[in-house]
Amino acid sequence: xxxxxxxxxxxxxxxxxxxxxxxxxxxxxxxxxxxxxxxxxxxxxxxxxxxxxxxxxxxxxxxxxxxxxxxxxxxxxxxxxxxxxxxxxxxxxxxxxxxxxxxxxxxxxxxxxxxxxxxxxxxxxxxxxxxxxxxxxxxxxxxxxxxxxxxxxxxxxxxxxxxxxxxxxxxxxxxxxxxxxxxxxxxxxxxxxxxxxxxxxxxxxxxxxxxxxxxxxxxxxxxxxxxxxxxxxxxxxxxxxxxxxxxxxxxxxxxxxxxxxxxxxxxxxxxxxxxxxxxxxxxxxxxxxxxxxxxxxxxxxxxxxxxxxxxxxxxxxxx
Amino acid sequence: xxxxxxxxxxxxxxxxxxxxxxxxxxxxxxxxxxxxxxxxxxxxxxxxxxxxxxxxxxxxxxxxxxxxxxxxxxxxxxxxxxxxxxxxxxxxxxxxxxxxxxxxxxxxxxxxxxx
Numbered sequence: 049x050x051x052x053x054x055x056x057x058x059x060x061x062x063x064x065x066x067x068x069x070x071x072x073x074x075x076x077x078x079x080x081x082x083x084x085x086x087x088x089x090x091x092x093x094x095x096x097x098x099x100x101x102x103x104x105x106x107x108x109x110x111x112x113x114x115x116x117x118x119x120x121x122x123x124x125x126x127x128x129x130x131x132x133x134x135x136x137x138x139x140x141x142x143x144x145x146x147x148x149x150x151x152x153x154x155x156x157x158x159x160x161x162x163x164x165x166x167x168x169x170x171x172x173x174x175x176x177x178x179x180x181x182x183x184x185x186x187x188x189x190x191x192x193x194x195x196x197x198x199x200x201x202x203x204x205x206x207x208x209x210x211x212x213x214x215x216x217x218x219x220x221x222x223x224x225x226x227x228x229x230x231x232x233x234x235x236x237x238x239x240x241x242x243x244x245x246x247x248x249x250x251x252x253x254x255x256x257x258x259x260x261x262x263x264x265x266x267x268x269x270x271x272x273x274x275x276x277x278x279x280x281x282x283x284x285x286x287x288x289x290x291x292x293x294x295x296x297x298x299x300x301x302x303x304x305x306x307x308x309x310x311x312x313x314x315x316x317x318x319x320x321x322x323x324x325x326x327x328x329x330x331x332x333x334x335x336x337x338x339x340x341x342x343x344x345x346x347x348x349x350x351x352x353x354x355x356x357x358x359x360x361x362x363x364x365x366x367x
Numbered sequence: 368x369x370x371x372x373x374x375x376x377x378x379x380x381x382x383x384x385x386x387x388x389x390x391x392x393x394x395x396x397x398x399x400x401x402x403x404x405x406x407x408x409x410x411x412x413x414x415x416x417x418x419x420x421x422x423x424x425x426x427x428x429x430x431x432x433x434x435x436x437x438x439x440x441x442x443x444x445x446x447x448x449x450x451x452x453x454x455x456x457x458x459x460x461x462x463x464x465x466x467x468x469x470x471x472x473x474x475x476x477x478x479x480x481x482x
Contacts, residue, residue: 077381078381078382078383079405079406079407080383080385080407081383084383084385084387085383182482211382212382213381213382213455213479214381214382214479215379215382215384215455215456216379216384216455216456216457216458216459216462217382217454217455217478217479217480219455219458219459219462220454220455220462220478220479221478221480223459223462223466224462224476224478228466228470228476231480232477232478232480232481233475233480233481234466234469234475234477235474235475236469236470236472236473236474236475236476237448237474237475238473239473241470245481248475248477249477249481250452250475250477250481250482251481251482253448253450253475253477254450258448259446259448259449259450259475260446260447260448261442261443261445261446261448261449261474262449262450262451262452263439263443263449263451263452263465263468264452264453265451265452265453265454265456265465266453266454266455266456266457267452267453267455267456267479269452269453284446285442285446287439287443289457291414291420292419292420293420293421293424297424298427301425301426301438302423302424302425302435302438302439302442303423303424303435304422304423304432304435304436304439305420305422305423308414309379309456309457310376310378311397311411311414312414313458314458315458315459315460315461316459317377317379317384317458317459318384318459319382319383319384319386320382320383325377325384325386326377326386327376327377327379327458328373328375328376328377328390329373330373330376330390330392330411331392331396331397331415332416333416334418335418335422336432337458337461338457338458338464339457339461339464341432341436342461342464342468343464345436345439345443345468346464346467346468346471348436348437348439348440349440349443349444349471349472350471352440352444354471355444355472355473356473
């Protein structure tokens, strides 16, 4: 689980009586999160379901999810890290600066009430979204909320879980962790995996122009990424595997149509709490699966001289 | 027309990965996605088994999958710093193959997580 204090959504359903959504809008982005997993269901230790739970929403604007919340804390944009740090201080009964509190958009009373409620909870959970993890502070914000959850365990049971967006993005983290020890942004150019987000992450590689070929798997950066990234993808040979001809396919050198994951391609996908689930496709297709095509590309590459021996960097004995 | 009913189907649209969906499908289309949310319904009902797209393209021209695979392998092998990106809408089995390919190429493997 990568060191974070977390749990499965089954535990949330059966135990959580205090639920905080931070920087996310599940009502519109994860519509069944409330009803199937977290807020509404009746659970073993929360037999009355919604009535036994308190829900807090922390966000910079009043989204549709605010209607489902008991308490809505509207903070100023870019102040997530400050709010989390003040909460960590208050949890430990440390003094905090009043001007720093007012800079967050919240009052001391609101923050103290939040701390009291967190400590009183039997089982608390933070669900944090991209409004926290992708704004000013980025991974430091994620680290702060994970640390707050960990520190609250001195008083009660508290966990944290990211609200993952795309279907099997959790699976990508898990598979890469299993195979390389790191979750994403892995560079094999020295023959062993190295991890350094900001250096080996896609946007940075493309903006700097470091990558000189790209294989895009079930994604459409041509429609979603910053323009300098798209420009670079158009400059270099780009290969796209996708069930549809996408924006990226149109600027790519090679496009291969593959079966749609979970619709006509079987396999496994991970839920956001890192529970693997089997896919049960309802349609049949004559398109090959991503798995088959990637393996065929691998076999074709493997039939060529190994780049590492060929480049004189290593002998076959070292590999 | 054969109606195919799949119980406890899994939706891979968002990170919730709900696995209690009941799908009704004919030969070409999913006609119903019971229990799915708005986003899940749109996801299931907008796919089709019809061959709407060419098997493979090189420079926008239709080619065979064999040719496209060979061209892809050549381009990736020639590159000094090939990037493998995406991976959030493919199966774990395909992700495993992608990491193996990245290692063989001496390239970079990355997912939507880094965005």
